[in-house]
Amino acid sequence: MGWRLIRTYTILVYLFMFLPIAVVVLLSFNANQFGSFPMTGVSTRWFEALWENEAIMRAFRTSILLGLMTAAISTVLGVLASLALVRYAIPGRNLITTLLIAPILVPEVVLAVALLLFLNFLNIGKSFTLLLAGHVIFTLPFVILVVQARLVSIRRDVEEAALSLGASPRQTFFAITLPLLMPAVAAGGLFAFTISFDDITGTLFWKPGGIETVPTQIFSMLRNSISPEINALGTVIIVLTVGLPLIGAAVARKLATKSGA
Amino acid sequence: MSAVSLTQIVKRFGNFTAVYPMSLEISEGSFVTLLGPSGCGKTTTLRMIAGLLDPTEGEIAIKGKRVNDVPIHKRNLGLVFQNYALFPHKTVAENVAFGLNYRNTAKADVTRKVAEALDLVQLPDLGARYPKELSGGQQQRIALARAIVIEPDVLLLDEPLSALDANLREDMRVELKRIQQRIGVTTVFVTHDQTEALAMSDQIIVMSKGRVEQVGAPEDVYNSPATEFVAQFLGASNLLTAQCTDVSGGEMALELPGFPKIVIPRERAADGLGPGPVRLVIRAEKLHLKPLDAADDGRLSVEAIVENVDYQGQSARYFLRVGAHQLQAINMIEDHPFATGAKVSLRFRARDCAALPVESKP
Numbered sequence: 001m002g003w004r005l006i007r008t009y010t011i012l013v014y015l016f017m018f019l020p021i022a023v024v025v026l027l028s029f030n031a032n033q034f035g036s037f038p039m040t041g042v043s044t045r046w047f048e049a050l051w052e053n054e055a056i057m058r059a060f061r062t063s064i065l066l067g068l069m070t071a072a073i074s075t076v077l078g079v080l081a082s083l084a085l086v087r088y089a090i091p092g093r094n095l096i097t098t099l100l101i102a103p104i105l106v107p108e109v110v111l112a113v114a115l116l117l118f119l120n121f122l123n124i125g126k127s128f129t130l131l132l133a134g135h136v137i138f139t140l141p142f143v144i145l146v147v148q149a150r151l152v153s154i155r156r157d158v159e160e161a162a163l164s165l166g167a168s169p170r171q172t173f174f175a176i177t178l179p180l181l182m183p184a185v186a187a188g189g190l191f192a193f194t195i196s197f198d199d200i201t202g203t204l205f206w207k208p209g210g211i212e213t214v215p216t217q218i219f220s221m222l223r224n225s226i227s228p229e230i231n232a233l234g235t236v237i238i239v240l241t242v243g244l245p246l247i248g249a250a251v252a253r254k255l256a257t258k259s260g261a
Numbered sequence: 262m263s264a265v266s267l268t269q270i271v272k273r274f275g276n277f278t279a280v281y282p283m284s285l286e287i288s289e290g291s292f293v294t295l296l297g298p299s300g301c302g303k304t305t306t307l308r309m310i311a312g313l314l315d316p317t318e319g320e321i322a323i324k325g326k327r328v329n330d331v332p333i334h335k336r337n338l339g340l341v342f343q344n345y346a347l348f349p350h351k352t353v354a355e356n357v358a359f360g361l362n363y364r365n366t367a368k369a370d371v372t373r374k375v376a377e378a379l380d381l382v383q384l385p386d387l388g389a390r391y392p393k394e395l396s397g398g399q400q401q402r403i404a405l406a407r408a409i410v411i412e413p414d415v416l417l418l419d420e421p422l423s424a425l426d427a428n429l430r431e432d433m434r435v436e437l438k439r440i441q442q443r444i445g446v447t448t449v450f451v452t453h454d455q456t457e458a459l460a461m462s463d464q465i466i467v468m469s470k471g472r473v474e475q476v477g478a479p480e481d482v483y484n485s486p487a488t489e490f491v492a493q494f495l496g497a498s499n500l501l502t503a504q505c506t507d508v509s510g511g512e513m514a515l516e517l518p519g520f521p522k523i524v525i526p527r528e529r530a531a532d533g534l535g536p537g538p539v540r541l542v543i544r545a546e547k548l549h550l551k552p553l554d555a556a557d558d559g560r561l562s563v564e565a566i567v568e569n570v571d572y573q574g575q576s577a578r579y580f581l582r583v584g585a586h587q588l589q590a591i592n593m594i595e596d597h598p599f600a601t602g603a604k605v606s607l608r609f610r611a612r613d614c615a616a617l618p619v620e621s622k623p
Binding site for chain 1: 311313332333334335336337338339340342344346347348349350359360363364404407408411417
């Protein structure tokens with residue numbers, strides 16, 4: 001009796017959480033022009049409308065570009081920082097780690113305002129570069145956490161063996177450490193991309209006028225009207241931000257089994 | 262010219278001294294073992310030779326060339342680790358070929374040398390496998406193949422057998438020695454296992470607390486320990502405080518309460534020992550238990566009581582009491598081991614005893 005209650009309750013909680021998402025996906029295929037039930041037929045017209053909506057497509061391209069650049073920069077910086085923190089006895093290691101991880105702990109609004117005020121203070125205006133920098137600061141901790149965890153598990157003597165066989169420290173990094181680190185690098189990059197892709201709080205503060213990302217575009221569209229296009233866009237974003245990490249995790253697992261670690 | 266020469270090297274970590282001034286000459290083609298308990302500085306010494314640690318003081322030369330400022334990847338060394346340290350993302354053949362790729366070896370030569378090295382370690386068919394598909398013993402053979410394929414000036418082995426099962430360890434020990442003799446590479450072997458050290462080495466360096474206790478051939482180190490530490494670390498020894506009453510004519514007379522007078526040859530005593538208290542060392546397997554009524558066989562004899570027996574199959578370890586002294590003896594069992602409480606005649610030869618100075622306890 002008790003278990004049945006718990007099971008029912010659990011199912012209800014999940015329904016409460018996921019039904020709205022399911023509804024969005026379902027309604028994005030609705031033929032009716034009002035984004036509501038009852039559905040009058042199945043159609044992909046809203047996806048087509050989305051494809052033809054210049055503003056949304058521009059926002060989409062911006063988001064993809066921003067996400068890719070954020071991922072690339074965060075991954076490179078994250079790997080370098082992790083190497084320094086794990087492999088070298090640098091003074092103040094704990095302090096630096098805390099500082100690098102801090103952006104996760106600080107509320108995003110605070111971080112967003114702080115960066116904006118700081119740049120105002122320096123008399124630097126808003127720009128795409130600033131937006132990118134903000135996203136990097138915000139995604140870097142995730143990369144560092146993932147990469148550090150993996151780096152700790154890579155035995156030092158494997159690298160020492162490579163050195164003893166004649167590979168320079170740099171050659172050792174590219175031939176041994178980086179390939180063994182790859183699953184974490186891929187996962188970190190993917191994290192960075194998805195976090196950047198659906199970030200709205202920071203982006204609202206940092207984006208210069210005239211540039212919209214997908215989340216800010218949806219936000220401004222919602223202020224005017226609720227178009228079924230938004231449902232379609234929501235579906236695309238769900239596929240991107242849920243599907244990509246799942247695929248990424250599967251690839252990472254495959255890489256990890258192949259390398260035997 | 263020595264293959265490896267250490268001149269007064271010291272290693273300090275902050276206030277802690279891991280290796281006190283140490284000098285060592287390792288001759289070309291020899292198998293030298295650094296033996297000692299954990300924390301004795303043996304691995305630190307090996308890592309300094311390898312170039313993984315910089316000595317705080319002193320000089321390291323390989324083949325007559327000072328290498329203090331030569332980084333590890335330019336020292337041409339073969340390094341084998343306790344945990345194999347194979348590259349998990351590379352096949353066995355790629356692992357073995359790794360060092361050759363940094364030596365401008367032609368492709369055909371790489372293939373041939375890898376095959377030769379795999380033959381040498383008797384695993385010719387495993388080239389396409391990944392390390393995780395191999396057993397521990399196989400992985401360690403591959404690690405060895407990877408280290409020797411580059412024809413290193415010195416082969417450095419850091420407890421390479423410690424991670425293996427007991428049976429496999431003995432096989433690998435024989436195998437390792439065979440390969441070393443076949444290719445004649447100068448080898449420095451680090452271990453805490455005295456059996457490995459005694460079985461494999463041309464020369465053993467016994468270390469304790471960062472200092473060298475004794476350097477010598479396995480037999481010398483085993484039979485004539487230079488210090489109490491060596492006597493106790495290698496095999497089971499009895500250490501008793503005796504009085505030296507007389508030194509004359511190449512002999513030394515020792516008195517021990519409850520024992521007959523023991524006269525040992527002068528060369529069995531440490532240099533500079535004279536009348537006064539000394540430490541008498543006798544190995545557990547040099548003490549023989551006989552029935553009380555056994556005929557005199559020319560050996561010294563003393564009556565002892567068996568306090569405890571540790572049955573080990575083909576042999577037994579006896580814990581004995583002679584007056585106020587407690588002794589250990591390890592004897593082969595002929596029919597039955599002596600029982601606890603039995604009174605026995607303990608026989609030994611004076612020349613199996615050694616005398617060491619009394620060490621002031623730090």
